[in-house]
Amino acid sequence: MDEELKIDSLYEYTQKQEKVLVRLQPANELEERLARQIAICSYKLEQIENRLTKAWCQLNKMYEELKPESLP
Numbered sequence: 001m002d003e004e005l006k007i008d009s010l011y012e013y014t015q016k017q018e019k020v021l022v023r024l025q026p027a028n029e030l031e032e033r034l035a036r037q038i039a040i041c042s043y044k045l046e047q048i049e050n051r052l053t054k055a056w057c058q059l060n061k062m063y064e065e066l067k068p069e070s071l072p
Contacts, residue, residue, distance in 0.1 A: 016043045 017039035026032040 013039070013043045016046075 017036060020039040020042065021032070021035050024031070024035045024038070026035045
């Protein structure tokens with residue numbers, strides 16, 4: 001299963017990288033390296049946002065389960 005996650009993550013990252021490269025159309029090697037770094041940062045940020053969303057949902061679920069019935 002861990003291997004599946006790695007493959008999925010690699011595919012997602014590759015797709016993000018291709019989109020960034022197409023959008024920015026780097027003209028030289030330096031610009032291409034910068035575009036790749038942007039893709040990496042964008043991918044990592046998306047992963048962090050997904051984890052935060054999951055954590056927020058879990059916290060809300062725990063809050064709802066622990067909340068006393070008398071509170072609105």
